[in-house]
Every structure is written in C-alpha cells, then in structure tokens.
Amino acid sequence: MATLKDVAVLAGVSVKTVSNVVNGYGFVKPENRRRVEDALSATGYRPNIGARNLRRGRTGFIALVVPELSIPYFGELAGGIIAAAAEHDWNVLIEQTQGDRDRERETIAALGPHMVDGAIISPQAVETADVALPRVPAVLLGEHPLALPLDHVGIDNVTAAHTATRHLIDAGRRRIAVIGQHPTRGTAVQRLAGYRQALREAGLPEIVAPALRYHHHDGAEAMAALLAEGDPPDAVFCFNDMLAFGAIRAAVDHGLSVPHDIAVVGFDNTEHSAYSVPALTTIAPDKAALAKAAVDLVRRRAGGDTDLPPQHVQIPFVLEVRESTR
Amino acid sequence: MATLKDVAVLAGVSVKTVSNVVNGYGFVKPENRRRVEDALSATGYRPNIGARNLRRGRTGFIALVVPELSIPYFGELAGGIIAAAAEHDWNVLIEQTQGDRDRERETIAALGPHMVDGAIISPQAVETADVALPRVPAVLLGEHPLALPLDHVGIDNVTAAHTATRHLIDAGRRRIAVIGQHPTRGTAVQRLAGYRQALREAGLPEIVAPALRYHHHDGAEAMAALLAEGDPPDAVFCFNDMLAFGAIRAAVDHGLSVPHDIAVVGFDNTEHSAYSVPALTTIAPDKAALAKAAVDLVRRRAGGDTDLPPQHVQIPFVLEVRESTR
DNA sequence: ATGAAAGCGCTAACAT
DNA sequence: ATGTTAGCGCTTTCAT
Numbered sequence: 001m002a003t004l005k006d007v008a009v010l011a012g013v014s015v016k017t018v019s020n021v022v023n024g025y026g027f028v029k030p031e032n033r034r035r036v037e038d039a040l041s042a043t044g045y046r047p048n049i050g051a052r053n054l055r056r057g058r059t060g061f062i063a064l065v066v067p068e069l070s071i072p073y074f075g076e077l078a079g080g081i082i083a084a085a086a087e088h089d090w091n092v093l094i095e096q097t098q099g100d101r102d103r104e105r106e107t108i109a110a111l112g113p114h115m116v117d118g119a120i121i122s123p124q125a126v127e128t129a130d131v132a133l134p135r136v137p138a139v140l141l142g143e144h145p146l147a148l149p150l151d152h153v154g155i156d157n158v159t160a161a162h163t164a165t166r167h168l169i170d171a172g173r174r175r176i177a178v179i180g181q182h183p184t185r186g187t188a189v190q191r192l193a194g195y196r197q198a199l200r201e202a203g204l205p206e207i208v209a210p211a212l213r214y215h216h217h218d219g220a221e222a223m224a225a226l227l228a229e230g231d232p233p234d235a236v237f238c239f240n241d242m243l244a245f246g247a248i249r250a251a252v253d254h255g256l257s258v259p260h261d262i263a264v265v266g267f268d269n270t271e272h273s274a275y276s277v278p279a280l281t282t283i284a285p286d287k288a289a290l291a292k293a294a295v296d297l298v299r300r301r302a303g304g305d306t307d308l309p310p311q312h313v314q315i316p317f318v319l320e321v322r323e324s325t326r
Numbered sequence: 327m328a329t330l331k332d333v334a335v336l337a338g339v340s341v342k343t344v345s346n347v348v349n350g351y352g353f354v355k356p357e358n359r360r361r362v363e364d365a366l367s368a369t370g371y372r373p374n375i376g377a378r379n380l381r382r383g384r385t386g387f388i389a390l391v392v393p394e395l396s397i398p399y400f401g402e403l404a405g406g407i408i409a410a411a412a413e414h415d416w417n418v419l420i421e422q423t424q425g426d427r428d429r430e431r432e433t434i435a436a437l438g439p440h441m442v443d444g445a446i447i448s449p450q451a452v453e454t455a456d457v458a459l460p461r462v463p464a465v466l467l468g469e470h471p472l473a474l475p476l477d478h479v480g481i482d483n484v485t486a487a488h489t490a491t492r493h494l495i496d497a498g499r500r501r502i503a504v505i506g507q508h509p510t511r512g513t514a515v516q517r518l519a520g521y522r523q524a525l526r527e528a529g530l531p532e533i534v535a536p537a538l539r540y541h542h543h544d545g546a547e548a549m550a551a552l553l554a555e556g557d558p559p560d561a562v563f564c565f566n567d568m569l570a571f572g573a574i575r576a577a578v579d580h581g582l583s584v585p586h587d588i589a590v591v592g593f594d595n596t597e598h599s600a601y602s603v604p605a606l607t608t609i610a611p612d613k614a615a616l617a618k619a620a621v622d623l624v625r626r627r628a629g630g631d632t633d634l635p636p637q638h639v640q641i642p643f644v645l646e647v648r649e650s651t652r
Numbered sequence: 653a654t655g656a657a658a659g660c661g662c663t664a665a666c667a668t
Numbered sequence: 669a670t671g672t673t674a675g676c677g678c679t680t681t682c683a684t
Contacts, residue, residue, distance in 0.1 A: 051661035075401025114374040377677035
C-alpha cells in the first residue's frame with residue numbers, strides 16, 4: 001500500500017501538500033495539485049484510517065450494544081444505525097450481550113475512548129448498581145432502570161401500551177391479558193403501567209403473565225399457561241412481536257382461532273408482522289427516526305457538547321391495526 | 327486515558343517492561359512484574375488497540391458485506407460471524423449493500439488492507455466483470471457467479487433443492503412450482519437446477535416463477551400470479567423463507583389452506599419458521615458451522631497462508647419438516 | 653531481563 | 669503555498 005510519503009516522493013512535493021490535497025485543505029498551487037493528483041491515482045493511494053484516527057485522537061467508531069442480531073428487532077435497529085452512522089463516516093462496532101446481565105455489565109465497562117468515540121446501548125438486564133458511567137458518550141435506547149445521567153431515546157411506552165390495550169377494549173374484548181411482565185426490565189414496567197391504566201379506566205380485570213425472555217418460545221409458554229386456566233382471556237397484549245407470534249402459535253395449537261376466539265397485539269412492528277397469518281396488530285415505533293436520533297446524539301456528545309444536560313428524545317409511534325385484532 | 331508510558335513512569339520501569347507484562351512476553355523479574363501490575367490497575371490502563379494495530383500492521387477488523395441486517399437470515403448470519411470473530415479478538419465491520427449491484431461493487435473495491443484484515447462477502451448481484459480480486463483475503467458466502475479464485479463457504483444448493491422438491495413429490499404433490507428463479511443470482515441458479523432434476527426424475531411438469539428480490543412481498547406477488555393461472559400448483563418450493571411466508575400469505579388471501587390445498591417449503595430455517603402458522607418446512611443449513619468456517623478461512627489467509635489453492639467448504643444442511651407440508 | 657530509540661502512517665504546529 | 673518535524677500509543681529491534 002502506498003503511503004502519503006510515497007505519493008509525495010512521486011509527485012516531488014512534501015507530505016504536507018499531499019495531505020492538503022487529500023483532505024481538501026487550504027490552497028495548493030494548480031501545478032502541484034495536478035502532480036499530486038496524478039501521483040495519487042498512479043499509486044492508488046488510500047489513506048490509512050487507523051493512523052489518521054490515532055493522530056486525530058478519535059477512533060471513527062461507535063459501539064452498538066444489543067442482545068443479539070438474530071432477534072429481528074435488533075437486526076432492523078442495527079441496520080438503521082449502521083446506515084445513519086455511515087452518513088457521518090462512522091463505523092459501527094456491534095457487541096452482543098445475549099441480554100445477559102454480566103455480559104452487559106462487562107461490555108459497558110469495557111467501552112473506552114481508544115476503542116470507540118461513543119456508544120449506543122440497548123440495556124436489557126443491567127441495573128444501576130451494576131454499571132458506572134461509561135467513559136465515552138453514550139445514549140441509551142428504550143426504557144431502562146439505569147439512574148445514569150445519560151442521553152436517552154425511546155418511545156412513550158406507557159402511552160403506547162395504553163393505546164394497544166384501549167384498542168382491544170374498543171374491539172369489545174373484556175378479558176385482556178398481558179404477556180411479558182418482568183420485574184426490572186424498564187420497557188416491561190412501563191408497558192405494564194399503560195396496560196393497567198387502560199384496564200382500570202374500563203373497569204376490567206388484569207391478567208398478567210410474566211416472561212423472562214422475549215422469544216417466540218416464551219410467548220408460546222405464557223399463552224399455554226393462560227389457556228390452561230379456568231377462564232381464558234379473549235385478548236392478549238404482548239410486549240414484543242416475538243412473544244405475540246409465540247402466543248398465536250400456542251393459541252392455534254390449543255384449537256383457538258385468532259382473532260375470533262382471542263385477539264393478539266404485539267409491539268415493535270418487525271417486518272414479519274405484516275405477513276404473518278394472521279397479520280399482527282402491533283405498536284410501530286418510527287425505527288428510522290430512532291436510529292437517526294441516537295446517532296445524532298452521540299455525534300453531538302462526541303463533538304464535545306458535554307455540558308448539555310441529559311437529553312430525552314421521544315420517538316413517535318402508531319398502532320398498526322391488522323388481522324389479529326379484527 | 328493512561329498510556330503505556332504513564333504506567334512505566336508510575337512503576338519506575340521502561341515501557342518495554344510494561345509492554346512485556348501486558349502482552350505476556352518473556353520473563354519479567356517478579357519484583358518488576360508486581361510493580362507493573364500495581365501500576366496497571368492503579369491507572370486502569372487499557373491498551374490502545376488502534377495504535378497497537380498500526381504498529382503491528384494489522385487492523386483487527388474483518389468486513390462483513392451483506393445486503394441488509396434487517397433481513398432475518400443476514401441478522402442471524404451476522405450475529406454468528408461476530409461471535410465467531412470475537413473468539414479470535416477480531417471485530418466485524420458490517421457493510422450493507424441493499425443487494426444493489428453498484429453498491430456491492432463499490433464496497434468490495436473499497437476493501438483495503440488498512441481498513442480490514444479480511445472480508446466475508448455475501449454477494450447478491452455483482453457479476454465477475456464487476457469486481458477485481460479484493461486487496462484483502464476474502465471468503466465468499468453462498469453460490470455466486472464470480473469466477474474469482476477465492477475461498478468459498480456454502481451448502482450444496484443443488485442437493486438441497488432436490489431434497490426439498492423430492493419431499494414434496496413424496497408427499498404426493500404433482501404440480502410443484504418454484505418461486506425465486508433469477509437469471510444471475512448464484513443460489514437461484516443452483517436451486518433451480520436441483521428442483522428441475524427432481525421433477526425430471528419424477529416426470530412432473532416444471533412451474534417456474536421468478537423473483538427479483540427475496541422479500542415477503544415478492545413471494546406474495548409470485549404466488550398471486552401462480553394462482554391467477556388456470557391450473558394452480560398444489561405445492562411450491564420457495565428459494566428463501568421470506569418468499570415462503572409471502573407465498574403462504576397470498577395463498578391464504580386467495581382462500582386456500584396450507585398445506586391442504588397447497589404445500590410450501592422454504593429455505594434458510596430462519597428462527598421464525600418454527601413458529602409461523604403453519605410452521606414452515608424449510609431447508610436448514612448449519613449456520614453456526616457456516617459462520618465458523620468463514621471466520622476460520624479468513625483467519626488462515628490473513629495469517630499469511632496465501633498459496634493454498636482456493637478452498638470450498640461445504641456446510642451440512644437438513645430438511646426441517648413442519649406443518650406447511652404435512 | 654530491561655532500557656533506549658526507531659518507526660507504523662498520519663496530521664498539525666511551526667517555519668519559511 | 670509548501671516544507672519540516674514532532675508525536676498520537678504502541679511494538680520491536682538493538683543494546684546492555
């Protein structure tokens with residue numbers, strides 16, 4: 001690989017001049033510019049980004065900490081963040097934690113300024129006691145129990161859950177269960193609150209099924225448990241789409257028809273939800289806006305805007321009404 | 327951030343000694359080792375990976391070139407590759423091409439030794455004429471029309487497609503369509519060949535529906551077109567799971583029951599296929615093995631093993647038989 | 653076993 | 669407008 005120096009020698013100028021041309025700095029005598037450009041293409045020069053960043057004291061990377069990319073929601077999220085970061089010449093380093101508390105803690109603790117310029121973290125299991133303030137600017141995604149003065153991007157989970165539950169009430173459902181209750185998971189706590197509020201307003205009973213993880217399997221299990229009881233629900237609001245798909249699966253296995261016997265609402269609007277059978281009614285956050293807001297915030301912090309108080313950006317959502325509640 | 331030099335000063339030794347301790351090199355006098363270790367933890371030293379790699383002439387990164395992470399198959403793949411790479415202290419840089427020919431070409435052309443030590447590429451649309459040999463060790467994933475002397479990891483697509491089709495024949499289906507035919511996409515060409523071979527052996531007619539892209543939408547469209555014809559198929563083999571989900575959707579919309587009226591087989595065994603309604607019969611490649619093989623190959627090449635002839639690693643697969651064909 | 657010093661490729665003061 | 673040079677943090681000869 002040709003270096004800046006090689007190009008300089010070939011062009012018969014100093015490295016500074018080459019650097020100036022490469023970076024578009026200042027003025028370069030047309031004659032020299034031409035010679036440099038010739039040398040540049042003759043050598044096929046590509047700047048060594050690592051060396052540049054070492055010198056500049058930045059890394060050009062941001063970390064994205066998520067449970068796993070194989071979960072469609074996080075795949076979609078990561079895709080959006082990579083695209084948004086690329087617009088600012090940033091690369092994204094993805095760290096998978098499996099939603100495991102220890103791995104989340106270690107991963108966040110390992111985030112350092114010589115590895116990344118900032119981080120976007122989607123915490124699942126860590127609690128405040130676990131983590132110190134990361135040593136790089138960080139923005140937190142979704143609700144979480146971390147009492148850390150960090151920027152945050154998310155949707156209004158209480159309202160979203162209220163909207164979903166209200167939708168089921170308006171559809172005439174009276175025994176509305178929820179799947180996904182979890183003691184510490186921030187989104188779960190908020191969504192449960194929204195659900196409760198809507199039921200209270202309507203004077204309907206709460207039916208709460210917990211889930212430790214949010215995979216298909218957990219949804220199916222929770223639904224099976226609900227149906228095994230004496231007085232089964234006629235609707236269920238699941239805290240993510242995978243729980244919902246699992247719940248639908250279990251309902252069907254139980255001989256029920258969705259939505260006739262039991263209506264189902266999900267959360268996330270993953271791509272699949274529009275094509276499942278039945279198509280899934282779900283809360284649809286504006287994921288592109290979320291990715292953009294998160295990247296913009298780290299950019300701002302990494303740019304040195306450090307005494308701005310912690311920001312809380314709320315991303316809009318809509319309820320996508322589909323077959324599973326019609 | 328503390329540097330090696332800071333630690334050296336604090337410990338009262340030279341940077342060399344600290345470096346030796348940090349990297350576990352050679353012998354260090356116990357007394358010195360203790361002092362260095364104390365200084366290390368007192369300063370909370372973390373090596374600057376960028377500087378290390380600059381010096382070592384490596385980057386510590388491999389690129390993963392995929393269409394988009396929001397496609398579940400690629401999300402799962404990326405997750406596996408990141409995990410496999412992490413075992414060797416490698417970070418993965420993900421480049422999304424949207425399966426676009428120009429972007430694939432540019433991305434591959436931009437792959438340079440100062441950015442990444444190697445690359446894993448899942449080509450969708452590029453053709454041989456488009457791309458020169460990447461300047462870093464690269465392994466290609468899946469079938470592709472690139473006549474480049476590069477390592478390759480994939481499954482036996484012809485046999486897999488034959489297996490899928492044969493399964494439908496054995497189930498008594500007689501009008502078996504295929505969705506996903508594409509003139510240049512390597513996997514499509516091979517899967518079509520396997521399908522044709524199986525039909526030929528059974529003396530059954532070919533019903534071939536093309537698809538430009540492989541999303542739900544394309545599967546639904548293709549299925550709708552097949553059903554609009556006079557003599558609809560009683561089974562369809564789709565070249566990936568998303569096409570299959572789209573096809574099922576369209577069949578249901580058309581008032582058909584899967585598998586009673588029409589059986590459906592997919593390809594990839596994405597996580598969702600086990601929970602869809604009906605659960606999808608699909609070709610299940612061993613994705614973990616695929617990720618591991620790909621990472622091992624780049625590692626070997628990046629390690630300097632350059633005169634080994636291009637390797638072709640075949641990953642095992644099985645047919646997961648589920649409700650959509652029962 | 654450890655220290656001194658060069659240099660990876662680049663940028664940015666500083667000088668001219 | 670362009671050249672010279674120090675130095676980002678690290679590893680690695682070369683000495684000792």
